[in-house]
Amino acid sequence: MDGRQRRSYQGMVEMKACIRNIVSRFALKPAGNIRRRALACGLALATGLTGIGAALAIETQIFDPRTRTWVEYDQNRAISYYRAHGTAPEDFQRTVVEFRTAEKPGTIIIDGDRHYLYYILPNFQAIRYGIGVGREGFGWAGVVEVGRKQEWPTWTPPAEMVARDENAAKWKDGMPGGPDNPLGARALYLYENGQDTIYRIHGTSQPWSIGLNLSSGCIRMLNEDVTDLYERVEIGAKVIVLMQGAALYKGV
Amino acid sequence: MTRLKFAASCTLAVALAGCSSIEPPPQPNEIRNQGATAPADLQLVCASEAATRLQINAANVFPISSTSAPGGFQVTLNTGNGQALCLIDENGAVQSVQRV
Numbered sequence: 001m002d003g004r005q006r007r008s009y010q011g012m013v014e015m016k017a018c019i020r021n022i023v024s025r026f027a028l029k030p031a032g033n034i035r036r037r038a039l040a041c042g043l044a045l046a047t048g049l050t051g052i053g054a055a056l057a058i059e060t061q062i063f064d065p066r067t068r069t070w071v072e073y074d075q076n077r078a079i080s081y082y083r084a085h086g087t088a089p090e091d092f093q094r095t096v097v098e099f100r101t102a103e104k105p106g107t108i109i110i111d112g113d114r115h116y117l118y119y120i121l122p123n124f125q126a127i128r129y130g131i132g133v134g135r136e137g138f139g140w141a142g143v144v145e146v147g148r149k150q151e152w153p154t155w156t157p158p159a160e161m162v163a164r165d166e167n168a169a170k171w172k173d174g175m176p177g178g179p180d181n182p183l184g185a186r187a188l189y190l191y192e193n194g195q196d197t198i199y200r201i202h203g204t205s206q207p208w209s210i211g212l213n214l215s216s217g218c219i220r221m222l223n224e225d226v227t228d229l230y231e232r233v234e235i236g237a238k239v240i241v242l243m244q245g246a247a248l249y250k251g252v
Numbered sequence: 253m254t255r256l257k258f259a260a261s262c263t264l265a266v267a268l269a270g271c272s273s274i275e276p277p278p279q280p281n282e283i284r285n286q287g288a289t290a291p292a293d294l295q296l297v298c299a300s301e302a303a304t305r306l307q308i309n310a311a312n313v314f315p316i317s318s319t320s321a322p323g324g325f326q327v328t329l330n331t332g333n334g335q336a337l338c339l340i341d342e343n344g345a346v347q348s349v350q351r352v
Contacts, residue, residue, distance in 0.1 A: 058287025065280035073283065081281070091283035100293045100344050102300055111292035114285050118292065141316070211283065242292050244317045252314040252330070 058113050058244060060211055062089060073211055082208035092130025092211050094225050099126035106234060108146070108201075110219060112139055112243030115211045117201070117219065119232055129229065132209040132220035133243065140199065140217050141243045142250030145236055147191030152177025153202070180205055185223035186230040190239060192251045199250075201239075202226060217248075290318035290325035290340070298327040298338035301346040306336060328352075 062073040062081075071077065073089075081089060092115065099118055103109065109118040109126070112133045118126040133139060154174040161168040175181055184203020189196060203223040204210075210222055219241075221229065241250075278284075290298075295315035303310035312332035318325050324341035331351070339347040 061284050061286050063278040063282045089281050109292050113289040
């Protein structure tokens with residue numbers, strides 16, 4: 001599988017999972033009626049239009065030292081930066097910051113608009129990590145918890161992808177964990193009321209995507225960062241996700 | 253002092269006063285959020301304070317959007333049965349909370 005195919009797989013995996021989530025949330029019955037599902041998805045999209053409009057107004061920018069101007073930090077620029085520096089921009093690298101909150105240490109707070117994940121420490125401090133988040137229409141917000149976690153998780157393509165794509169079909173029983181696996185080195189599975197939300201905080205085989213809105217809702221981290229977080233986080237940890245114009249809310 | 257010298261002095265004084273408020277130049281490859289949403293910690297401070305001031309269960313108050321405002325940020329909160337607006341300064345001091 002080449003790089004282009006891997007990018008396609010990672011995006012399609014997350015997109016399919018999140019579309020299923022939207023349909024299951026709004027559809028009246030689980031199977032069959034295509035028109036009703038289309039209406040449900042349409043209603044879901046319409047409900048989020050205002051949010052999507054707000055989300056479009058938020059743009060991540062980087063200061064280009066050559067032109068000395070602020071420019072959009074888009075996919076092309078992110079890939080170019082990563083190729084030149086071998087890492088994400090410094091502002092997206094792991095660091096300890098001041099964080100004023102009454103949430104207890106061990107809580108995870110995600111600022112989807114600014115592309116940061118905070119792991120709360122004592123004394124009004126937090127470890128801040130850079131993240132990639134869901135693209136337009138796939139952002140979500142709310143309060144969930146870490147239900148389980150996995151090292152080098154297996155990725156299983158959805159049935160629709162298996163049926164359509166022969167490259168995905170060979171992984172129909174699960175792609176073993178490894179550096180090419182879209183879920184990366186670690187995965188934290190997010191639950192709501194004991195049920196899997198299908199959203200994860202996970203590593204990535206596309207480290208240049210940190211700081212971007214590319215996924216279908218899952219939170220991406222550099223493998224070294226998600227490994228660090230994995231060692232700190234306990235099962236049951238509270239996760240607060242903030243994102244302007246979210247298309248979906250969980251736990252609130 | 254001649255008028256010219258006085259005008260020059262005033263101009264210099266204004267320029268020096270302005271220098272103190274000039275932001276430091278951006279660093280190479282610095283990242284910023286053009287939409288200017290409030291930092292996550294300030295959004296959560298707003299939610300907590302709104303729950304207290306409006307006497308609402310804190311679990312029902314959640315930030316849904318934010319934008320820059322003079323001296324800080326305006327955070328829109330979902331209160332379960334409506335919305336509230338919170339004004340908070342950059343130091344985390346809540347200036348006001350009002351039901352919408």
